[in-house]
Amino acid sequence: MSSYPPGPRNRIREFDLIRQFQGTYSSNNPFIAQGIGDDAAILRPRSGQDLLITTDVLCEGIHFDGTTATLPEIGYKAAVANLSDIAAMGGQPQYIVAALAIPPSYSSADIRGLYCGMMEPCHAHEVALVGGDLSASLSKLSISITVLGWANVGRALKRSGAKPGDLLYVTGTLGDSLAGLKILEASRTDKAPRSRKAMERFLIMRHLRPTPRISIGQCLVQARIASSAIDLSDGLSGDIRHLCQASCVGADIDANTLPLSPQCRAYGAQLHVDPIQWALMGGEDYELAFTIPPNKQRGLERLSQRCAVPLTRIGVITPRRFGIRVVNRDGSCGKLPNTSFEHFRSSSI
């Protein structure tokens, strides 16, 4: 609204920024007829492919703060949060657009750093920046990212395909991200910086630089193995609930089988905490949970040998009436605690 009283006269020169982005991130991609620089980007759909679209908004003080992550790290994770959604559908991410609301205290270099971090996991998967928007913000930084990708027509993995009797798997290890965050939070109060142990560095990296499971998602689709999938962004207990709700099923999860990294176990021991709780409740692992019919088990073993990501069976899908149960380490069985964000924080729709 042009004649509003001017917003903060930011040091950022908007058109300089735009030109830099055009130069840096424009891509000679056959699926982009025209990228950044017009009213809209012009994309060329892949024939015989469905288009996947996902969006996330991340707000300073809610999803991130500057005490535990730098701006490139924040940008990196913001991109991964969306790439991981495409991975969970078994898709190939292709395009990213980013809209930022930027407080006056941020410099042009800050924003470049944020974009740099954001584009790092994108470059790794040939995902091109095709547009965005930059606005001054009178308050906090917010980052809104939309990622688009492709999947063969009718073949994208959904949350809704799980059937009773299907086996429940996860990729990688769980709880590392939360453990890494705990280390970063604890070090806020350190008076002097100290050298970190390899265990701490591993967990911090898992928190700050998670890997979107794009290849394994695509392999699951190509091998026609998975009946449903979801990415673990809010924590296993919350995300399995979403999958079960979408599929109208229950699940039995064996806590003993949850895959933990040696580093996560070691840090749990150091804190006298059972890391299984981190694996159940911790968010932002960006691993995939998926189900397969029992007769696909051999196919999954072959796939597991081919791909470098460990796949762990953690439970079984049950009829809905049984709810979502967890068998604890001590053999006791109870309802899976609902510890995903009950408070209003963020929710993709």
Add this chain to the structure above:
Amino acid sequence: MSSYPPGPRNRIREFDLIRQFQGTYSSNNPFIAQGIGDDAAILRPRSGQDLLITTDVLCEGIHFDGTTATLPEIGYKAAVANLSDIAAMGGQPQYIVAALAIPPSYSSADIRGLYCGMMEPCHAHEVALVGGDLSASLSKLSISITVLGWANVGRALKRSGAKPGDLLYVTGTLGDSLAGLKILEASRTDKAPRSRKAMERFLIMRHLRPTPRISIGQCLVQARIASSAIDLSDGLSGDIRHLCQASCVGADIDANTLPLSPQCRAYGAQLHVDPIQWALMGGEDYELAFTIPPNKQRGLERLSQRCAVPLTRIGVITPRRFGIRVVNRDGSCGKLPNTSFEHFRSSSI
């Protein structure tokens, strides 16, 4: 990041909201294989069509505030800002995703109102909500919208196609939105609400409920008439500059020909202001500016008779070396003032 200290415990029940949105805005659309409710929506591209994508972020206190617009009105304009970008490319908008960062003071009803307003111009053009994200914000409201649409392969209108000798046109009338905003701003200080004149109501409506020029954009493409186009969101003087830069041309604009509504003229007279200045500088008219080769003039006349939107020739494209000039009402000729936002406010890339 799951274990961050909880954000504001908002009154909004996130999953209730999500279910409401699923119910209200899901669409039986052949171009949506799966809408809201999974990690990503699954869209079915139209064969032989390019995909257009545009995004905008609007921030409280920068692009809008609650003193001159209600939340439904803010939502309405946020959608139109993006629909208008697709219109400028001659495209057919099809999908919308919206990511909101919501301060604790907003109620669930507030957010419903915002969505309601946002979806109003979308429904009018069969644009379906296919996803989004809701997050708590520790500070101000921000609204990030992405709209996708279709255009026949290789036929989308660009800013970059204008050639010297082409004629420059605009749709509708200019300056109304800024005049309407001035009325709203003036009425902030009114002690008692007063009944508005029809003239004021018209200009306020033009400010709060602009019309995205989707049909005329498509007609220009179908008739293969336009060589370039841009939507007028930042104000004619700024947007013509963008078009000229993208096309590597200059332009001569005749200020005498700028189309003004009778209401805009009347309000200008009341304020002893030349409304031509509003037409040149005022933003958010969401009209289109476009160029045509001189030999397409007759075709444009036929098109103009068919469509209900007035089309006005306001100038001619010149070689780049002449710059962008304006012939004023008094016959004097000068450079077009560059009054688009020099301060950093918002900039699509």
